[in-house]
Amino acid sequence: xxxxxxxxxxxxELKRRILFTVGLLCVYRLGGHIPTPGVxxxxxxxxxxxxxxxxxxxYDLFVGGSFAKATVFAxxxxxxxxxxxxxxxxxxxxxxFEKLQKEGEEGRKKITQYTRVxxxxxxALQSIAFAKFLESLGxxxxxxxxxxxxxxxxxxxxxxxxxxxxxxxxGEQITERGIGNGISLIIFTGIVARxxxxxxxxIRALRVGxxxxxxxxxxLAIMVAxxxxxxxxxxxxxxxxxxxxxxxxxxxxxxGQNTHIPLRVNTAGVIPIIFAQSVIMLPSTLALYFHxxxxxQGLANVFSVGHxxxxxxxxxxxxxxxYFYTAIVLNPTDMADNMKKYGGFIPGIRPGRKTSEYIDRxxxxxxxxxxxxxxxxAVLPDILIRRFNVPFYFGGTSVLIVVGxxxxxxxxxxxxxxxxxxxxxxxxxxxxGRR
Numbered sequence: 201x202x203x204x205x206x207x208x209x210x211x212x213e214l215k216r217r218i219l220f221t222v223g224l225l226c227v228y229r230l231g232g233h234i235p236t237p238g239v240x241x242x243x244x245x246x247x248x249x250x251x252x253x254x255x256x257x258x259y260d261l262f263v264g265g266s267f268a269k270a271t272v273f274a275x276x277x278x279x280x281x282x283x284x285x286x287x288x289x290x291x292x293x294x295x296x297f298e299k300l301q302k303e304g305e306e307g308r309k310k311i312t313q314y315t316r317v318x319x320x321x322x323x324a325l326q327s328i329a330f331a332k333f334l335e336s337l338g339x340x341x342x343x344x345x346x347x348x349x350x351x352x353x354x355x356x357x358x359x360x361x362x363x364x365x366x367x368x369x370x371g372e373q374i375t376e377r378g379i380g381n382g383i384s385l386i387i388f389t390g391i392v393a394r395x396x397x398x399x400x401x402x403i404r405a406l407r408v409g410x411x412x413x414x415x416x417x418x419x420l421a422i423m424v425a426x427x428x429x430x431x432x433x434x435x436x437x438x439x440x441x442x443x444x445x446x447x448x449x450x451x452x453x454x455x456g457q458n459t460h461i462p463l464r465v466n467t468a469g470v471i472p473i474i475f476a477q478s479v480i481m482l483p484s485t486l487a488l489y490f491h492x493x494x495x496x497q498g499l500a501n502v503f504s505v506g507h508x509x510x511x512x513x514x515x516x517x518x519x520x521x522x523y524f525y526t527a528i529v530l531n532p533t534d535m536a537d538n539m540k541k542y543g544g545f546i547p548g549i550r551p552g553r554k555t556s557e558y559i560d561r562x563x564x565x566x567x568x569x570x571x572x573x574x575x576x577x578a579v580l581p582d583i584l585i586r587r588f589n590v591p592f593y594f595g596g597t598s599v600l601i602v603v604g605x606x607x608x609x610x611x612x613x614x615x616x617x618x619x620x621x622x623x624x625x626x627x628x629x630x631x632x633g634r635r
Contacts, residue, residue: 207617208613208616208617211616211617213616214379214613214616214617217377217378217379217616218378218379218613220374220377220378221374221378221379221380221382221385224370224373224374224378224382225374225385225386225389227370228273228367228370228386228389229264229389229393231271231272231273231363231366231367232263232264232265232266232269232271232273232390232393233269233271234271234272234273235269235270235271235272236270236271236272236274236356236359236360237355237359238345238346238347238352238355238356239270239334239344239345240342240343240344240345240346241269241270243337243338243342243343243344244268244269244270244334244337244344245268245269247337247338247344248268248337259276259278261390261391261394261597261598262276262277262278262281262387262390262391262597263275263276263277263278263390264276264389264390264391264393264394265390265393265394266390270330270334270344271363272359272360272362272363273363273364273366273367274330274360274363275323275326275327275330275360275363275364276364276367276386276387276390277364277367277368277371277383277386277387278326279319279322279323279326279364280315280319280364280367280368280371280383281383281387282322283314283315283316283318283319283321283322284315285471286318287311287314287315287318288528288529289528292528297311316368319364319365319368320361320364320365323360323361323364323365324357324361326360327356327357327359327360327361327364328353328356328357330356330360331352331353331356331357332353334356335348335352335353367386368383370382370386371383371385371386374386379609379612379613379616380605380608380609380612381605381608381609384601384604384605384608385605385609387601387605388601388602388605388606391598391601391602392602402416419584422580422584426577426580426599427599427603429573430577430599430600430603431603431607433465433466433570433573434466434600434603434604434607435607436464436465436466437462437463437464437465438462438463438465438562438566439460439461439462439463440460440461440463440546440559440562441458441459441460441546441547442458442459442460442461442539442544442545442546443457443458443459443544443545443546443547444457444458444459444542444543444544445543445544445545461535461559463530463559463562463563463566464570465566465567465569465570465573466570466573466574467525467526467529467530467563467567467570468521468522468525468526468529468567468570468574469600469604470597470600470601470604471521471525472518472519472521472522472524472525472571472574473518473574473577473578473597473600474597475517475521475525476514476517476518476521476578477514477578477597479517480503480510480513480514480517483496483499483500483502483503484500484503484504486500510582511579511582511583514575514578514579515575515576515578515579516575518571518574518575518578519571519572519574519575522567522570522571522574523564523567523571526563526567530563532556532557532559532560532563533556535555535556535559536551536552536553536555536556536559539551539555540552540555546558574600577599577600578597
C-alpha cells in the first residue's frame with residue numbers, strides 16, 4: 201500500500217491532478233471561514249445551538265458547518281444538488297427532459313446548462329430565506345443581525361449566490377482537471393472537516409468520565425464493522441448475463457459476445473436517507489416557529505430523535521424512498537428495449553416484455569436488502585447517541601457519502617496507476633491490480 205501511494209507521485213499527470221484537487225479543496229475550506237457581512241457571529245453560535253435536530257442541522261452537515269457560522273459558503277453545493285435531483289425527477293415525467301437524457305453527450309451538455317441555471321435560481325431564493333432566518337434569530341436578547349432590512353437581505357443574496365456559483369465552478373474544475381468527482385469531493389470535505397472536533401470531544405468525554413473506555417472500544421469496533429459493511433454494500437451487485445447474437449454486416453461479423461448487466465444492491469445511494477430526513481425532521485422544524493401550538497409541540501416530541509415512533513417512521517420512509525428513487529433511476533422497459541435493439545437477450549428469457557418483467561423482478565428483490573441496510577445505517581447514530589452517550593454523530597448519510605466518494609476516487613487513481621503499468625492499491629477483490 202505504501203509503495204502504491206509512492207507510485208502516485210511518480211506519475212506527473214496524476215501528481216498534478218491530485219495537487220490541483222487538494223488546492224481547490226483548500227480554497228473551499230478557506231471560504232468556509234469568511235463570515236457573511238452584517239452578522240453577529242457570537243450571537244449566531246448561541247442561537248443555532250437549538251437548531252441541531254432540525255432541517256437546518258441536516259443542511260449544516262453537508263456544508264461542513266458553514267451554515268451554522270453564516271459564512272459566504274453557507275449554502276454550500278446544496279442548490280446544485282437540488283437542481284440536479286429536480287432535473288433527474290423531471291426526466292421521468294417530462295418527455296422533453298427524458299429525450300435529453302437519451303441524446304448522449306449533447307443532451308448531457310444541455311442538462312448541465314439547465315442545472316447551472318437552476319442552481320443560480322435556487323441559490324437566490326434560498327439566500328433570501330436564509331437572510332430572513334438570520335434576522336429572526338437572537339440569543340439572550342442580542343440579535344444575530346444588528347441592522348436587518350432590505351440592504352442586509354440584498355447583500356446576503358448576492359454574497360451567498362456568488363459563493364454557491366464559485367463552489368459549483370470549483371467542483372466542475374476538479375472533475376475536469378483534478379481527480380474524482382468534484383461535487384462529491386466538496387461534500388466529502390465538508391463532512392470530514394468535522395472529524396477533528398469529534399475526536400477532541402471524544403477525548404474530552406473520556407477524561408471527564410461521561411464516556412467509559414469499554415464503551416469507547418465497543419463504539420470503535422462498531423465503527424469498523426459499519427465502514428466495512430458500507431464498503432461491501434456499495435460494491436455489491438447482481439450480474440444478469442446477456443448474450444448478443446451474431447450478425448453479418450458486409451464482410452464483417454458483429455456480436456456474439458457474452459456480457460452482463462450489473463444491478464447494484466444499493467442503486468439509490470444516499471438519496472433515500474436525505475429525502476427521509478427532510479420528511480422526519482419537519483415536525484421539529486415547525487416546532488421552532490410555533491411555540492404556542494400544543495399539537496405541533498406534541499408531534500415534535502413524538503418525532504424527537506431516539507423515540508420509537510421516530511425510528512419506526514424513519515425506517516419505513518427510507519425503505520419507501522429507496523424503491524421510489526430506484527424506479528426513477530432504472531427503467532427495466534428501456535433496458536429491455538435497448539437489448540432487443542442491439543440483438544441482446546438474457547439466456548432463457550424471451551426478449552421484450554418478458555425481459556422487462558424479469559429485470560424488474562430481480563431489481564425488486566435485490567433492492568429489499570439494500571433498503572433495510574440503509575434504514576439500519578440511518579438509525580444507528582440515533583441509537584449510539586441515545587443509548588451510549590456518543591459525543592459525535594456517526595453513521596447515516598455521512599458514512600455513506602464518505603465511503604462512496606473515497607471508493608470512487610480510489611478507483612480513478614487505480615485506473616491511472618494501471619494505465620502506467622504500476623501496481624494498484626488492492627491486489628485482489630473489486631479493485632484488482634495487474635499481475
